[in-house]
Amino acid sequence: MDGFAGLSYEQVVREYGQTVASVCVMRLRSRADAEDCFQNVFLKLLRKSPNFCDESHLKAWLIRVAINECKNYLRDNRRTVSLDALSREPVVFDEEGSDLSWALMKLPDKYREALYLFYAERYTVAEISAILGKNQNTVKTLLRRGREKLREIYGEE
């Protein structure tokens, strides 16, 4: 099998599994659903085997595919609600004292995604706009409002 931007498949999974898992969990809020999408992302990577320019291209592709997978999953399962999703607590974040993740889970998807990509993945506004397919000003607005909402949630608790 050909490599992916110079990495083997195993290296890709170990290197970017964390990122893909985070995107899936934050979008779906359910461990089981997120796992399905997580596997689907790497299944697509294997089946399509795209040519990547470099690792950043590979990473952006994985995030984009993960977001699309989650959207498709939510669309296909719109009428069903998993038991995991019903609980208010985050499912996968089991680190002690990780109340940020808990607060993030209370945010709408669009804010959560933008905040995660900006702060955790260290993407720039321009890169986020390319990944999410949104205008840069929209991304800025999402970040600003997301921060405000996060602050409100922290203030409430």
Next chain:
Amino acid sequence: MEIRFDELKNMAFPDEWTEKALALPEKLPESKRFRLRPLYLAAGAACLVLAVFIGVSAWLMKPSETPPVMPAVTRAPETSASAVEAKTEANTESAAATEPTEEPKTEITVSEPAEEPVTEPLPEITVQTEPEPVTDPAETSCCATEPQIASDTTAPTFQPAFPDGCTLIAVFSADRLTEGGVYCRMLDENGAQLGEPDLFDAQHSADVIHSGEKVRATYRPIEKGLKLEEGKAYSIVFYTDSGETLVQSVPMPIQNDLVIMLRG
């Protein structure tokens, strides 16, 4: 208060996920093999059954269709046969030969009655146009763009839930430069805001609106989860990111398939 986002990177997820993902390349060919073979077999069997069915049905239909086909086949060479018939003397046969040639003429005469039904509905249409003016006064505020619906439903009935097709459209010229896009919110009769205070985006493509630019913003309340009640009046406000009102409608009752145009 400082918010640390680094901990998101340390988010734990089970090792099983990684193990399963690593096992995907081994499973991939097998899964293809197991999935595709039955699929091909089923498709092949279905095609075979279909072909047999078509063949048998065609064979069964053939004898019943052949008698009417035969005269049709004999009619075609009638033009050449008529020349042969000219050599023969039988008047009755020639008369019989001329009959089919006249048949198309009779068919043309048959087509005349076909025109009659076309003329028949015409008075019906004029009858339908009569009740339309009766329905017009009922639809005063609605600038409906579907005259067909208006003619079909003589008495417009409003659905209890807000219809999916309802779209609020604001068209106005910006009098100043604004950034951050156009937002929309709905107010009830008392001026109270419906839904979340920051319902995001009015689906305006540009995020920067220059002074004098023509803005067309659309808003679909049903997509925002708003429950609007028939007959009650609502007003719509389109505003900027900074909260400045760009255009606001007067309260107006909601009707089925209503398209509200605001011009500022």
